[in-house]
Amino acid sequence: MKYALVEIFESLQGEGRNMGRPCVFIRFAGCNLSCPWCDTDVRERFSLGLEDILAELRRFKSRSVILTGGEPTVAEGMPELVAALKREGFWVAVETNGTSNAPWLSFVDYVACSPKAEYPDSLRLGFADEVRVVASSESVAYFCRRVRQTVSATDYYISPCERDGNMDFATAKAVLGKLDGWSLSVQLHKLLGFR
Numbered sequence: 001m002k003y004a005l006v007e008i009f010e011s012l013q014g015e016g017r018n019m020g021r022p023c024v025f026i027r028f029a030g031c032n033l034s035c036p037w038c039d040t041d042v043r044e045r046f047s048l049g050l051e052d053i054l055a056e057l058r059r060f061k062s063r064s065v066i067l068t069g070g071e072p073t074v075a076e077g078m079p080e081l082v083a084a085l086k087r088e089g090f091w092v093a094v095e096t097n098g099t100s101n102a103p104w105l106s107f108v109d110y111v112a113c114s115p116k117a118e119y120p121d122s123l124r125l126g127f128a129d130e131v132r133v134v135a136s137s138e139s140v141a142y143f144c145r146r147v148r149q150t151v152s153a154t155d156y157y158i159s160p161c162e163r164d165g166n167m168d169f170a171t172a173k174a175v176l177g178k179l180d181g182w183s184l185s186v187q188l189h190k191l192l193g194f195r
């Protein structure tokens, strides 16, 4: 089987607890949500088999891999890919919108869950290492309280929403003002202009 992909590239993690960590990003095509402010192109650009992905990863220096999208939990063959990455000795993280509680998520080293307030009933994941919610409006604070009851995590972050190239810090700050135990996570890659 082949994995539908958008891109594979090496960069620094731009947000959350692992901000600044050099990683190889594998961006999978496709998503099961359609967030109104989404700026990620999730169309398939190419497809690779498992061995071809491993060969591609050997071109990079980093031994840390982030599986992202789109939404990686909608891709087929993820248990096999995660098992192969672990066999190769990679630190493996996943970025998910939390709409799946697929068993393979228990076998990665780090789960970053980013549930969407626009789809409040879609959350299925009950655990994560970190949770990041985009502050698309001040009312997101109500959703965050619900997320906190549903997803057990170590860190809970609010991310500013980006619209038309502008980062909305004011709404993020207002949301944080309504919550306890949540912190700001800036998207460093957008602020500094790296991928």
Ligand code: SF4
Residues within 6 Å of the ligand: 031, 032, 033, 034, 035, 037, 038, 039, 040, 042, 069, 070, 071, 097, 116
């Ligand atoms: S879940 Fe992520 S990739 Fe999917 S539409 Fe929303 S922001 Fe875009």
